Amino acid sequence: TIWTVCYTRPSRYNWMLQYYLRAEGLALGWVGTGRLIFSLNYTDDDFSAVAERFVAAARAMERDGWWWTDERASNRAIRKRIAREILSSALLPGWAQPDGSGRR
Structure with a gap:
């Protein structure tokens, strides 16, 4: 059931x-x-x-x-990537790019 x-x-x-x-x-x-x-x-x-x-x-x-x-994707790698994106957007708004390059 x-x-x-x-x-x-x-x-x-x-x-x-x-x-x-x-x-x-x-x-x-x-x-x-x-x-x-x-x-x-x-x-x-x-x-x-x-x-x-x-x-x-x-x-x-x-x-x-x-x-x-x-x-290269694993659940761990995905969690780390999402955490990095969240921190980047909170600490450096407008700076971090989705590709992780940090370039505008």
């Missing part, structure tokens, strides 16, 4: 899957995007429809380029 979403590719955009799921007619609760709880009265057809919509959302997100692969 419970699905857990496990992402196989490190990405800073995995959170966007919730919007693709919504576009497919699956609205997630406010608790988070990694767990889906199903009612016990789902029929096999209901469950299959959810699975098909979930796969369609994931394929659309991949097709739109949000899950591109970079061999």
Whole structure:
């Protein structure tokens, strides 16, 4: 009755899957995007429809380029990059560039 979403590719955009799921007619609760709880009265057809919509959302997100692969990317590297961007924008507004170059 419970699905857990496990992402196989490190990405800073995995959170966007919730919007693709919504576009497919699956609205997630406010608790988070990694767990889906199903009612016990789902029929096999209901469950299959959810699975098909979930796969369609994931394929659309991949097709739109949000899950591109970079061999250097890891969850740790992504966290460090985001932290560096936050600090740069807070300490040096208007200076830090998204590519990390620090040039304007």
